[in-house]
Amino acid sequence: MSVGLVVVGSIALDSVITPFGETADALGGAAVFFAMAGAVLHPVQVVGVVGSDFPEAHLEKLAARGVDLAGVERQQGESFRWKARYSYDLNSRETLETRLGVFAHFQPRIPAKFRDAKFVFLGNIDPALQLNVLDQVKQPTLVACDTMNYWIQGKRDLLLELLRHIDILMVNDSEARELSGDWNIYRAAHWILGRGPKMVVIKQGDHGALLVDPETIFKVPAYPLQDVFDPTGAGDAFAGGFMAYVARTGDVTFPNLRRAMVYGSAMGSLAVEAFGVQRLEQVTLKEVRGRVKAFRDLVHFSLDGEE
């Protein structure tokens, strides 16, 4: 049996408007994008909650990719719904509606069979709940964690406590800046490293991603895409690709984490090529590996004889 990889986070019905079309009540949420991307590389175990209105067919899409849904509770009430509109260049978005529904009172319960998980991803939820999840898992090898401005502002102390118990904080650049109070992203990363995590991953949207540890920095630029359809979920697909690659290889050395960054970036770039999870639902391991090689061709160069 392969080692466990658990993700805890939102399962949502997304309605997204882009210049290229729109969706209504499509399968979405951080845990979903994570799982759909990760499942290409390694089995993923999901912990989350859906309402009584959540289409069974949506969950079946995850099951079809081998995702273990034993940790998904179905509760009476409405599912989490999120509606947003992207700008013409997809670089900004406006949230039109957020209805938390049953997600408002989400209390993650890790099923007994998930508690041996060696790899844990704490999606963006209340840091109190993230800490609670850590109490439920036995002895994970690597715990990574996302958060957002809402918790940075509203639950800063708990978030700082959480940082002492995780291995990797995985946030976007504006979150890193807000958390640290420093606009220079490299100084911001080192500020975070000083609060506990061994590493920081900073997601920079269409400028790629950074992996920072106390000694080194690794940068993956964004994949050059002439057409982006829907940026929703790219960061969560990145996290899924990253964590699933680490779980697949069982290797947490720095060279392997660099590869994990590229697998994450490959998943993020694939995610945005179609609406919602459509591309991730279909993508093959071979396609992902092809994208990883394309990343190498994008950035590699050789030194000349003189150096």
Add this chain to the structure above:
Amino acid sequence: MSVGLVVVGSIALDSVITPFGETADALGGAAVFFAMAGAVLHPVQVVGVVGSDFPEAHLEKLAARGVDLAGVERQQGESFRWKARYSYDLNSRETLETRLGVFAHFQPRIPAKFRDAKFVFLGNIDPALQLNVLDQVKQPTLVACDTMNYWIQGKRDLLLELLRHIDILMVNDSEARELSGDWNIYRAAHWILGRGPKMVVIKQGDHGALLVDPETIFKVPAYPLQDVFDPTGAGDAFAGGFMAYVARTGDVTFPNLRRAMVYGSAMGSLAVEAFGVQRLEQVTLKEVRGRVKAFRDLVHFSLDGEE
């Protein structure tokens, strides 16, 4: 004798205000940053104009780095002066004053001994003058060219004519977008390639630079700097490093142009570590090579056995 590398462009007195200090009438201008960076790698020949007020000591700084100033005319009148203030995060700047002085009527005259130059960089001047320079050089191996929004808007036809006669257009991302009318930077690059140049280099400021040809894309991210003092001239230092590396090696194959991109990026990253040309004035070849290796460590990763 080494092959000739000529740059045509502005020589200026810069007054720059950043959150970290300010300068007044400091040595600046595109041709100066280009030459100061390039001279570390290969002799640079400058064509430009200064006014009667231009301090001889400024020109001596260039001469001290082996820059050939035979193409620098001194004319009666004021030198080109530029004054700007950067925002607190250095990501935007406001031009406070531009006084063209003798630069307003600059007519580049290429000295006879520069006309055999194999490598030519046309700094950001009127495309009519850029075309005129090309008439004066005999048979260059590689011609690269910069431009700006002012010419894209005001002299579009001449600029499009110029594109048919150059090898590399080297512009920043907003210029590429404006010229092509496409906000997607990769589509914008291909639009430009369709107008004549063999390659496009897109400078992306603190997000690095792209080299695009019809088949491939090469990306160099920006170097991670915890402290940036003055972004002025980074793009021109990039161009100087790029062209001087190509001239030094005499190799215009794609693997070598990738290395040239990294040398350019190294120079750009060094330039911003101090005010004006201060860092470039002092930097050694060894330091530049060290920075080039640091770029490799920043982006390289190995594929695993499965790929």
